[in-house]
Amino acid sequence: MPKWLQAVGPVAVLGAIVTLLATTSPFEMLAVSDGATTLEILWTVTIIGTIAGIVPVLIGMCWFPIIRELDPRYLHGFMTLAAGVLAFIALEMFEGIVGYGAAADRTALAAALVVVGLGGTFLAMSAAGEWRQRELASHENRGLRIAYLVALALGLHSLGEGLGIGVAFVQGNATRVTLLVLAFVIHNVTEGPTIVGAVVRDRSTPLRRHFALMGVLAGGPVVLGGWLGSFVSSPLLAVLCYAVAVGAIAQVLIEVADLIRFDAEAVFTRTNTATFAVGFALMFLLEDVFVGLLESWLVAG
Template identity: 30%
Template sequence: MKTFILFLIPVALLGVVIALFVLTGGAGLNAKPAAPIESIDFERTEMHEGTIALTIRNTGPDPLSLGYIAIRDLVATYTAKPSGPIPRMGTAIITIAYPWVRGEAYDIVLFTANAIPFSTTIGAAAETLPVSAITMLSFTLIGLYVGVLPVFLGIFWLPALRKLGPNAFTWLMALTIGLLIFLGIDAVAEAFEKQGGLGSPFQGPGLIGIGGIGAFMLLDALSKRRSLAKDDEASTNERIALRISMGIGLHNLGEGLAIGSAFMLGEANLGMFFVIGFILQNITEGLGIIAPLVKQKPSVKYLAGLGLLGGGPAIVGTWLGGLVAIPAMSVFFLALGAGAVLEVAFEIGKFIAKKSSALPFTIFSGVLSGMALLYVTGILIK
């Protein structure tokens, strides 16, 4: 009890200092900004016949009141739900009555009550898909095409890979490292690109750090805890395959978010482009999952579990991307996937260094080949 009180004293004194600062109006300065500090994030756009619905979030320090909205420099009528000032970090749905035309681009400028403008652009107008059982089924099928089926197709290479010699096995493990490193770098880059659109309260770089470093350290802690047990080589390889599958699964969750958002926003062509590219790319992920199992004879049930763990999250991602589409969530999951795959790459590297006697060039060529393979397939996506 005494220890608790000693910890509580500085906290209580801190409260007194803050209260004193507030009561004296900022140490007597009473400083006020020359212009209101306002900030808005456009989180979602939905388009239905004759209307455009914008979901916005107030990321400024004070409550925010709306003024008027202009589309193509013409004032448009709108309704806001809820009406009235939007509290800090609060959201509102702005429904604009406007006869938009499919395929055309629109610049929308929202003015606050203080006449501060915030703009968003609709690249190509298209009807937003309704939330229904058919839509959910479509997202599920997209997730299957993007994540589950390609990963399983990659797993089917296992019988052929069993004929490889020791050096070829090491090269294959190095190839897996290259795949994972490329996926991690790509996810980090995409996360930083997306965080640029977040409001300052979300602290995008910090959010990326929490997701990426948190995932890396969690998997590393689990690995060290597991390493205390004396596993044989087969168990170690199965554990590595499981962690590769987990890391790839987290990465595919982020991919699913991007695809679900593209389809829900009516960007069907972009979504189809993504799907075809991801199908080709994710076959290599299945290859990475089975690489540690070349010397084992895992059961079909075990392989099926790895495939679902690696590819299944893509289905969940398409659901979340289509139905929720919160930008901060996308950034966090991308960072989470990046940290996971990079940690697994680190663990495989330690495994190779400990178990393999292959020449350094074998490892170098494997890592580089893995990265180059995803670079080539990524050309179809970017």
């Protein structure tokens, strides 16, 4: 396949999906009626979550051949760009923790959930990472392990996305559902390169099933979060989900730094620092600027 097609193809597919969603408003007919069964709600939320979560992650992974041919210095820069994306998501999730914690009736319980969710997840993933590192010490594909951890961290963050979709769906707010899906499609397509950025340093290319599994691991929790949001609207649940996500991302950031340090003398080079800032700024533009403009356009339409 020509390189230009490998580079442009995912963009074309993403553009087609976004255009279709924005122009047809397919969720206008999906508002929940009083007579909707549990199975109907679950099935509809599953479709919405798959479109918003799994599909864009898999699209983003299609840039793997292009990323793999980059110079090692730029590969490290790409991984720090991914770290910038993760850092912004962690900050966003922390803001969610503060907001939902303030809305909860039992603030002491909310604080305990933050400690358990964030600290417990960080320690559990650290222990699992050390064990797997010992098990894979004689293998070359360390990057694949990091990629799975990145996918897991992104998946835990995706629970929060699903919660928002589920709540908007059961409220019958089709415009809000469309807005969220559009925002998450564009946002989650960046998660594909974020995941495979760790794999490119390995000498052997992983089997295709690994890409599929990592895509489901990163995007699938949007479906699970949608189910939870459809039936359980609780600030305490949101606090726990977000705390787990922040703990997972913190551990992944450490893993990414260790992976770069394995190949290079320094982690904080000019290139790495610049690309980290670009990743953070990119997510700010997508999450804060773009979503605000899109919401204004949908409401006006």
